[in-house]
Amino acid sequence: MTFANNECKGFRIGALQLYLQRQAKQWLIATDTIHDDEKVPLQQHNLEMLPGHLQPQRYMFTKSPNVCRLVPQLLDRPVVVKTLQPVRIPPGERATFYISSPVCIGVVLPASEVLKSELILTDIAVQRLSDTWFGPSTQIGELCYADKTHARHSKGELKVRPHRAITPVHIHNLSEQMLAMDKISIPVPYLTLYGDLDGSLWTDSLTIQHKSLLSLASFKIDKLDITKPQTSTLLSPPRKTAEKHSLIRAFTDMLSD
Structure with a gap:
């Protein structure tokens, strides 16, 4: 997935609600838990910003990479x-x-002009x-x-x-x-x-x-x-x-x- 500057996306994966936002010098990642995970399929939606009640993790870069992958892991x-x-x-x-x-969901930044090798930002159950x-x-x-x-x-x-x-x-x-x-x-x-x-x-x-x-x-x-x-x-x-x-x-x- 390619993210423009300040673009924010939300993903529903089972009981996990995952939020990603790319800014010029950082990536923001926030999570929330939702019930009735068996009744809802995988979902993706665009947001203007991260939900205000969540405290995101911040990953700092000189220039943030603009491509991200979500990888399922055991x-x-x-x-x-x-x-x-x-x-x-x-x-x-x-x-x-x-x-x-x-499973877990790995938030991965692929190797690019900014990154010499693939980088796993976090691994979320x-x-x-x-x-x-x-x-x-x-x-x-x-x-x-x-x-x-x-x-x-x-x-x-x-x-x-x-x-x-x-x-x-x-x-x-x-x-x-x-x-x-x-x-x-x-x-x-x-x-x-x-x-x-x-x-x-x-x-x-x-x-x-x-x-x-x-x-x-x-x-x-x-x-x-x-x-x-x-x-x-x-x-x-x-x-x-x-x-x-x-x-x-x-x-x-x-x-x-």
Whole structure:
């Protein structure tokens, strides 16, 4: 997007209302939160100035660049999602769930005559999630974000929500007992984000193998092969590099009945 001097734009992305204004020597960025985010599609509108009740962040330049991009990105910490309905997988069975998580919006100034390289001004979460600790104890685990999910098992049940990214999760119960799943931590910082032609957002898929309560489950990241014909476009790379062979030890709240 190209901004003239003093031009101001507003963007509605889920529950996030984002305001950008370019001035001769600075960029101003302000945000607000709106409810009923599921009922409103992406919106853009022009404004004369930033809303007076908001306190903007100021980014100073000798001469401000006139081009800006909004780039969706995955969150910077894993997202612990709690299933809204009980989920049980019998011994030896497999199941696939489609779990969504809110994204961030990066405000990016591309490389230009003014900037030698691309500059990310800020990274704004579309939805504010609460913090939670996830792990087998207070000493072992990690700080995550907390969310809830319907854990849908059919693509046909999915809504197109441009402010949430869908992660396909394949679970294989290799144990000899019924597997009950209450929570699961999605390692979104290790995943790539893609955009589909219908406006939906997708990540790499995950495969989880559960063998017993005595060992941690493991995530295997299944990367999308973007060299093959498809409708997805890479939007942003992972924030972190996964361990060798794309295996991540997962603290999953799974219990054998």
